[in-house]
Amino acid sequence: MIGWLFISAAHAAGVEEGGAHHAFNPMHQFIIHRYVPLKIFGYDASFTNSSLWMVMATTAVTAFLIFSMQRASPIPHRMQSLSEVTYEFVANMVRQNAGSAGMRYFPVIFTIFMFVLSLNLLGMIPLPGLGQFTVTSHIIITFALALFVFLGVTLIGFFKHGFRFLKLFVPSGVPIWLLPLITVIEIISYFTRPVSLSVRLFANMMAGHTMLAVFASFVIGLGILGGWVPFLFMVLLMGLEILIAFLQAYVFAVLSCIYLNDALHAAEH
Amino acid sequence: MDPTAAKLIGAGLACSALIGAGIGIGSIFGNFLQGALRNPSAAPGQFPNLLLGFALAEATGLFGLVIALILLFVF
Numbered sequence: 450m451i452g453w454l455f456i457s458a459a460h461a462a463g464v465e466e467g468g469a470h471h472a473f474n475p476m477h478q479f480i481i482h483r484y485v486p487l488k489i490f491g492y493d494a495s496f497t498n499s500s501l502w503m504v505m506a507t508t509a510v511t512a513f514l515i516f517s518m519q520r521a522s523p524i525p526h527r528m529q530s531l532s533e534v535t536y537e538f539v540a541n542m543v544r545q546n547a548g549s550a551g552m553r554y555f556p557v558i559f560t561i562f563m564f565v566l567s568l569n570l571l572g573m574i575p576l577p578g579l580g581q582f583t584v585t586s587h588i589i590i591t592f593a594l595a596l597f598v599f600l601g602v603t604l605i606g607f608f609k610h611g612f613r614f615l616k617l618f619v620p621s622g623v624p625i626w627l628l629p630l631i632t633v634i635e636i637i638s639y640f641t642r643p644v645s646l647s648v649r650l651f652a653n654m655m656a657g658h659t660m661l662a663v664f665a666s667f668v669i670g671l672g673i674l675g676g677w678v679p680f681l682f683m684v685l686l687m688g689l690e691i692l693i694a695f696l697q698a699y700v701f702a703v704l705s706c707i708y709l710n711d712a713l714h715a716a717e718h
Numbered sequence: 719m720d721p722t723a724a725k726l727i728g729a730g731l732a733c734s735a736l737i738g739a740g741i742g743i744g745s746i747f748g749n750f751l752q753g754a755l756r757n758p759s760a761a762p763g764q765f766p767n768l769l770l771g772f773a774l775a776e777a778t779g780l781f782g783l784v785i786a787l788i789l790l791f792v793f
Contacts, residue, residue, distance in 0.1 A: 649773075652780035699766075700773040 473669075475662035479586055479655070502584045506567040535563070539702065546706035550713050557601070558709075561594065562702035569654060569694035573687070585697075586654040588647060595647035598705045606712030617715040646704055653697045657690045729789045735782020742775030 485496035517528035525533055539559045543551050551558075565585060572583025584590055606614040618635040619628065664686060667679035750768045754761035 649777040696773050
């Protein structure tokens, strides 16, 4: 029966698409609007809804951390313990995955984690007058973040180990006749890291929000009589999407830690 | 063949990435449950690894989605 409902909903949406110009399009939510057009040296540097959401995310995280740690006491109050739990969570993640040497780079991992997490979670909230937008559902944003991690980790590796960093590509304990093949595979897998890191986050957020939009259109398409079936499903999907929002920020941070670990301990392989 | 038809068929074929993602997610949760039932006291410590493996396996399915979108909207 549910299958029939979905088919008729899709049909209703399709009929509407043929008739009206305000056709339903699940990709509509990803459009970038220029709020303040601006050009610097011929490059488009407008203040867009993407920028606005990033400003909101950084403001929210900064305000949360500053206000929760005001009047900090040895016995934490509620907000203080919330930010302490966040700190401990990321600190444990860095310590477990990159060792105590990686704690030098804790600030950058914490920043990346909080930035991605707040962007993912802000994307789940429709704001009055502004609509809904997920910054991390654009590959250029996630790719820039991943490239920053990749370049930073590579530079750390070279500064720490010099050219012995290249031992990362030549694992020890491999039979000598297999070594050329393994080295090529290792180099390729090293250079696909920024791509896989960025596409993972972008594809998860984009697929999730497209799916939410499609199910939301079923609610509209089926109307008051049948719309509650996909509506209940939507409630579950929202829960799943909030889980994914958290999980992807966590995965992004953990993988950054693992890459950092590779760079810090490259010569010990 | 009509290029549009070829595009749509290719995008549909890209969904076969879900086969691997399904197998991967199933095996991760199945193996986690197996291990957790054998040694329940060690299970909570491995929960972050479970989520990490789930996210990594799920992402491979989404790479297929990206290929489908590239086929549909770029070419």
